[in-house]
Amino acid sequence: xxxxxxxxxxxxxxxxxxxxxxxxxxxxxxxxxxxxxxxxxxxxxxxxxxxxxxxxxxxxxxxxxxxxxxxxxxxxxxxxxxxxxxxxxx
Numbered sequence: 001x002x003x004x005x006x007x008x009x010x011x012x013x014x015x016x017x018x019x020x021x022x023x024x025x026x027x028x029x030x031x032x033x034x035x036x037x038x039x040x041x042x043x044x045x046x047x048x049x050x051x052x053x054x055x056x057x058x059x060x061x062x063x064x065x066x067x068x069x070x071x072x073x074x075x076x077x078x079x080x081x082x083x084x085x086x087x088x089x090x
Contacts, residue, residue: 035077 003011036044049066053076056062061076 002013005011045065051064051066054062054064056072060072060074062070062072063076064070
């Protein structure tokens with residue numbers, strides 16, 4: 001597991017002490033709360049869904065929402081199902 005600061009500088013790389021190679025597990029509800037707590041109020045838009053994500057040449061992504069609106073983001077996290085449109089765009 002790698003930990004980065006807000007400028008994407010690698011702070012540390014952690015390896016399991018017992019030699020395991022798989023990533024550590026985290027409870028989905030706990031991860032959800034950790035991510036939300038790190039954001040400013042109003043950052044997350046509730047009540048809409050992502051229709052598709054289009055990677056852009058500059059490294060950002062254009063997110064197309066179900067209501068027809070779009071917005072560009074520096075970071076898009078695919079934290080839903082493995083078959084979701086965010087995961088497919090990566």
